[in-house]
Amino acid sequence: PGSCVSPREYHCYKLQIRDGDFNVLLFGRRLTQQYIVDMYIKIESIRLAFYLQPSTQVLIRADLYQGLVDSVVAGETRACMTGKRIVLPPKFIGGPRDMRRRYLDAMALVQRFGKPDLFITMTCNPQWEEITRELEPGQSPQDRPDLVARVFKAKLEDLKDLLFKRKLFGEVVAHVHVIEFQKRGLPHAHFLIILKSNCKITNPDQYDEIISAEIPDKDKYLVLHDLVIKHMMHGPCGVLNSKNACMENGNCRYHYPRTFSDTTLQGKDSYPIYRRRDDGRRVRIRGAVLDNRWVVPYNPYLLMRYNCHINIEVCSSIKAVKYLFKYIYKGHDRASFVIESRGDNVVIDEIREYRDARFISPPEAIWRIYSFNLSEMSPPVLQLQVHLPNMHLVHYEDSDNLDNVLHRESSSKTMLSEYFRMNSIDIYARNFLYKEFPEYFVWDSSCKSWRRRKQKRIQIGRLVSAHPAEGERYYLRILLNHMRGAKSFEDLRTVEGTIFSTFREAA
Structure with missing residues (x-):
């Protein structure tokens, strides 16, 4: 082997x-x-x-x-x-x-750190120099998916370094990103970024510092102007082209053309309304004359650096968060x-x-x-198992003696049982909910035990989900999400000195 x-x-x-x-x-x-x-x-x-x-x-x-x-x-x-x-x-x-597990893990980050601040989409440009110069005579980028994938991966790593290590938009406290592939085959990445509390983007003036939704002045910014025209103009669609791919039931599903706006305004339910002034700038694209209403929001520095479609939006409302996470984890x-x-x-x-x-x-x-x-x-998310008393999984070989298996110390140990044990012997441990435990304690799967965390790097805990139809396990999960310092299952069923017979009654 x-x-x-x-x-x-x-x-x-x-x-x-x-x-x-x-x-x-x-x-x-x-x-x-x-x-x-x-x-x-x-x-x-x-x-x-x-x-x-x-x-x-x-x-x-x-x-x-x-x-x-x-x-x-x-x-x-x-x-x-x-x-x-x-x-x-x-x-x-x-x-x-x-995909469902990843979505729930991502929502655990939102529960811990708050809503994302930025949503970034980066799409591969098949005309990147790194791709075209490696093509053999007669080849096109679609003939070399290996080149396309490797160059996009390299650009993606550079973008991650720029965002997370060099802190382009501020210190990032949590993030998720997903790679997807268009029907025509080009890879693209979706980023959701949560910034540290002192780096939050909170008002329209800050939006304008990092996001533009206008055609640049051709005389002052010729290269940027050409890149916006090439990569960041939507459509035309609607009355200009009713057969465009974005059309659904006679309307553009991305809501273009947008309305003119002299200033950036805070959005109510989704993205902000970015500044799109009626400054007379017009460009002819795909047989139609387009203005600022058709510009996809972009960051000038990122667009100049990566020379591809790279859309950036501010997540202005918590109502947009669930949609965004389901969008990037749709499969x-x-x-x-x-x-x-x-x-x-x-x-x-x-x-x-x-x-x-x-x-x-x-x-x-x-x-x-x-x-x-x-x-x-x-940071990574640890799934914390939730099981009823004596309903945990025990692994054994066909040749094992069942009496020995039952009396084996590891057979009775689980994340949950060891959480109870730590609360019994460690006063410090009683300060935390079960889901908060991985931030302060490390789970050692080899010996099945929790030990205090020594390094600053944290891990977020998430209780695995339970369906209401599961009955007792569902109510056990509710109790674990609200009661600190429980030392046993009986402790969870105890409310103000009264021991209830079921977790449902206690909940």
Whole structure:
């Protein structure tokens, strides 16, 4: 096994550029695109086949029932559903449970640090010099998805360094970003950034310092003017072009053209109304004459630095936050159709639902083959399991003696039970809710214990979700979110000296 490589590693090796080595796989144009997509589908099919194994499904369902992962529907927590649901676990990157877990983790950051301040979208420009100069004669950027992915990854790392280490807009206390792929294949990144309290963007004057939504003066800023015209003009759509891709029911879904505004105004429910003065500047784009009402908000420095479509918005309202997080964690492109059979013995196959009608473009396939991250989050979020008494998961081998398993010390240890134990022996620990615990204590999975955190780098805790139909576990989760210093399950059921028989009564 030490000399073996995985299919992903093998194809990653085969799709590299090497000096003095003619790699025929990179010169097939459309065949190169097809090869990359086919090889990634093979890799993903192997991973999915592993999760289809009966023994793997038993372990996955055990995780679901014992409160180690988030509930998605009420049915999966009921015993009657055993064997009727084929589960795609949250460990499978890009699956629906993985995207839901990431969304809930991101909302945990909002709960801890407040709403995001900035929403940034960066889209790959296939005409970047780093891409075009590496093309062989007769090749176009779409013939080399490997180049497109690698150059975009490099630009993305530079943007992250600029935002998080060099603090372009101030000190960032938390952020998430997700990589997506357009139908035509170009990768783009969505960033949601939460700034430190003393760096918050709070008034329209500050908006104008970092965001512009106007066509620059061509005489003063010729290069910037040309970049805005090339990358940051929407449309034309509406009455100028009713067949544009953004049109829905006769209206632009992005609400262009916007209205003129002499000053920037605080938005009520979503983004601010940016300054768009009627200064007489007009440009002809795609057969139409457009003015400031058609400009997509941008930051001049970022646009000049990256020479691509890079949209930046201020999140002015908490009402926009949930929409934005669901937008960036909506999952992969798919065709939408459902074929259902009626009856009681319907098998809900999440793996088949994920695989059927999946749309994969060559840049996405090469991105996954190269094992580049699809999303990142900082600070990290730790999922805290929520289970009823004696309902936690115990792992053992077929050859183990069950008496020995039951008396093994690690068999009775869980995140929750050790939280109770720390509250019993450490007065300091009693100051924190269960969800606050990872900020001050570190979970050691090898010996299953909490220990005090020594480093400044923190981790945010999040209790895995529970559906109201789960009954007692749902009310247990409510109590854990509100009671500090609980030393046992009985402690959670105790209110003002009265010990209630159920968590529901205590809640």
